[in-house]
Amino acid sequence: MILMMMSVMCLLLVAGYPMMMPLLAATVLAFVVYFPNLGMGQIVQQMIGGVKPSALVAVPMFILAADIITRGHSADRLVDLVMRFMGHLRGGLAISVTSACALFGAVCGSTQATVVAVGGAMRPRMLRAGYRDDFTIGLIVNAADLAYLIPPSIGMIVYGVLSGTSISELFIAGIGPGLLVVLLFSVWCWIVARRQGIPVEPRASWGERFTAMRRALWPLGFPVLVVGGIYGGIFSPTEAASICVLYAAILELVVFRSIGLRELWDVALSTGVMTSVVFILIATGSAFSWTISYAQVPQTLLAAVGLEGAGAIKTLLVINIAFFIGCMFVDSLVVMLILVPIFAPLAAAAGLDPVLVGVLITLQVAIGAATPPFGCNLFTAVAVFRRPFIEVVRGVPPFLAILLLVAVLLCAFPWIALGLRDLAFR
Numbered sequence: 001m002i003l004m005m006m007s008v009m010c011l012l013l014v015a016g017y018p019m020m021m022p023l024l025a026a027t028v029l030a031f032v033v034y035f036p037n038l039g040m041g042q043i044v045q046q047m048i049g050g051v052k053p054s055a056l057v058a059v060p061m062f063i064l065a066a067d068i069i070t071r072g073h074s075a076d077r078l079v080d081l082v083m084r085f086m087g088h089l090r091g092g093l094a095i096s097v098t099s100a101c102a103l104f105g106a107v108c109g110s111t112q113a114t115v116v117a118v119g120g121a122m123r124p125r126m127l128r129a130g131y132r133d134d135f136t137i138g139l140i141v142n143a144a145d146l147a148y149l150i151p152p153s154i155g156m157i158v159y160g161v162l163s164g165t166s167i168s169e170l171f172i173a174g175i176g177p178g179l180l181v182v183l184l185f186s187v188w189c190w191i192v193a194r195r196q197g198i199p200v201e202p203r204a205s206w207g208e209r210f211t212a213m214r215r216a217l218w219p220l221g222f223p224v225l226v227v228g229g230i231y232g233g234i235f236s237p238t239e240a241a242s243i244c245v246l247y248a249a250i251l252e253l254v255v256f257r258s259i260g261l262r263e264l265w266d267v268a269l270s271t272g273v274m275t276s277v278v279f280i281l282i283a284t285g286s287a288f289s290w291t292i293s294y295a296q297v298p299q300t301l302l303a304a305v306g307l308e309g310a311g312a313i314k315t316l317l318v319i320n321i322a323f324f325i326g327c328m329f330v331d332s333l334v335v336m337l338i339l340v341p342i343f344a345p346l347a348a349a350a351g352l353d354p355v356l357v358g359v360l361i362t363l364q365v366a367i368g369a370a371t372p373p374f375g376c377n378l379f380t381a382v383a384v385f386r387r388p389f390i391e392v393v394r395g396v397p398p399f400l401a402i403l404l405l406v407a408v409l410l411c412a413f414p415w416i417a418l419g420l421r422d423l424a425f426r
Contacts (some may be wrong), residue, residue, distance in 0.1 A: 005030055005292070016026050023284040023334070027291050034295065043079035043287050050286025053161045054238060060275035061241030062152050065222075065248040066108030067267045071259050072252035074149065074219040075117035078103045081216035088203035091186075091193030094128050094136075097122045098143045098185040105147030106223040111369045112380045114144035121360060123208060130198050137385060138395020141377040142403065143185060149178035152226050152241065155362045158282070159334060162340040165354040166425075167233050168230045170362075173229070173355050173421040177363060177410060186404045218251055278333065285337025293341060315350040316360065316411045319343050323361055324404075327368020331376070336365060359417040360410055367403045370396060372425040 008029055016171035027043060035042075069075065082096045082103065089095060100118045108114065119140040126136045148155045151171035160167035192198075204212075224241045225247060235243065252258045259267070322343070326335040340361065347357045370377040372393045381392045410416055 004033070005288075010232055020280050020284045023281075023288045027284070027287045030291050030295070035291075039284055043081060043148045044109065046287040046290040050283045050325035055157060055161050056209070056279070056282070057154070058157050058167075058238045058241035059154055059278060060271060061106070061238070061245050062154055062157075063274050064268065064271040064279075065241070065244040066110040066113045067271050068248040068252055068259070068264070069108055069219075069222075070113045070117050072259045072265060073256045074107060074248075074251065076121060077212075077216045078107070079118060079121050079221050081212045083201075084204040084209045084212040087201040089188040089190075090200060091191075091198065092127055092201055093122070093198075094131065094139055094189035094193060095186045097126070097139055098146075098182055098189065099139070101143035102150055102182050103220075103223075105144070105178075106150045106152075106226070107219060108147065108222075111144045111147045111366065111377050114147045115141055115377050115380045116384055119381065123385060128250050129201070130196065130404055131192075132196070132395075133387070134391060134395035135192060136395070137381055137387065137392050138397075138399055139185070139189070141370045141375070141381050141392065142396065142399035145403065146178050146181060148362055148366035148369070149174045149181065149359075151175065151223075151230075152237070152244070153178045153362060155332070155336070155365045156358060157237065158336055159340060159358045159361055162336065163344040163354055163358065165358050169355045169421050169425055170358045171227065171230060171237060172424050173359050173417040174362065175420055177359060177406060180409070180416060181403065181406055184406065185399065188398060202357060218255055221247065223276035235251070253305075260425055281331070281333050282337065285334055289337055289341040292338075312350045312352050313411070315343075315347055315352060316357075319347065319357065320364060320407055320411070322359060324367060324371075327365055328375075332365040332368045335368070336361065353414065353418060355421055356410070356414050356417055360407060363403070363407055363410065364424065367400065367407075371400060 005026035008026045012022040012025055028040070029037060031040060031043060079096070079296045082099045083093075086092045086096045086099060097118060100122065101114050104114050104118055105111075108117075119137075123136055123140060127133060147153070151174055153171065153174055156170040156174060157167055160170055172179075174219065222244060225243055226237075229235045229240050229243070230237060249264065253261075253264065322339055323335060326339060343383065344354070344357070347354065369375050372378060378392050378396075380385070382389050385392070
């Protein structure tokens with residue numbers, strides 16, 4: 001059965017159909033051939049059930065907030081703040097890109113929005129400073145992955161809904177790995193700048209730094225709202241998403257006056273289209289996941305590869321490999337919809353903390369966003385920077401190696417992710 005479903009999916013993907021069609025076609029064919037007595041109404045029921053969890057309301061809210069911010073002045077102010085404090089260091093310009101991606105990711109939660117906002121502002125400056133373009137683009141598309149790790153994270157929301165894990169705990173647990181990525185990327189940027197003899201930027205005066213801090217004070221309110229509000233028990237992640245939209249609208253419409261009501265309508269329309277795509281994928285993915293679960297495909301596959309009753313280390317290894325390979329070829333959201341229902345019970349049986357598993361899966365999903373051949377950040381960079389795909393991909397390997405090292409460190413030292421979680425919720 002699984003061979004037939006995968007064959008149908010691959011055939012339709014090669015034919016150029018959007019991902020929702022292969023998922024739905026494989027599910028319908030399985031019902032017609034193997035479960036004719038269940039009726040097609042079961043597919044509709046599972047699709048509706050897939051988009052019913054209230055936590056999913058946070059997804060369009062964070063997408064809308066990201067769209068508003070990307071069109072406004074928040075990104076420029078955050079980039080300027082980081083440059084004033086780090087630009088004078090060896091490799092400071094590249095380190096500033098990493099830190100700016102972390103800050104902007106904490107504001108919007110979208111990797112592609114981070115590529116556009118930070119990359120558009122910083123790539124010309126890095127090229128003028130003497131950095132090679134492949135290194136510059138590789139840094140931008142991989143540093144943008146921090147938007148998935150540092151809250152708010154759309155990937156963590158989807159994992160939390162699929163696995164029943166606390167989204168609040170996932171958000172807090174993502175901070176430690178995110179900061180570790182910032183540190184390791186910064187070290188590599190320092191090494192590259194020293195090797196290439198990149199000149200050091202002039203040191204900003206404290207007056208310029210205080211001015212940059214004052215200008216960035218309002219945008220810095222986003223992570224305070226999300227992390228502080230959830231950590232303090234003031235509101236849930238879904239409520240935090242709604243507050244972020246309100247805050248973004250007030251910031252860009254009233255305080256900065258960077259967009260008008262007409263542009264806000266365009267932003268809302270864009271968000272509606274993106275949300276429709278996400279929710280259609282979630283609906284069809286839920287029906288697909290239910291079908292393979294009903295047919296006990298996961299149990300068959302796990303028994304075939306010897307994972308029934310496997311220990312924690314082996315389970316973590318297989319989860320990392322499965323998501324890494326899957327996200328190389330298929331949209332990360334689809335990979336989560338298919339694989340999380342398979343591996344979540346396996347991880348629980350192995351005694352693994354579901355929050356740790358969620359952070360690792362989110363990290364692999366983030367890696368997949370910048371991994372060839374089908375990483376969404378790569379195609380965003382091709383469109384935004386107007387460079388050939390092969391040139392965009394050329395600078396990825398060193399950063400990919402660092403991200404995989406972080407995954408290994410998380411498996412070896414779970415407290416990197418769980419330390420803050422335990423402090424906040426235990």
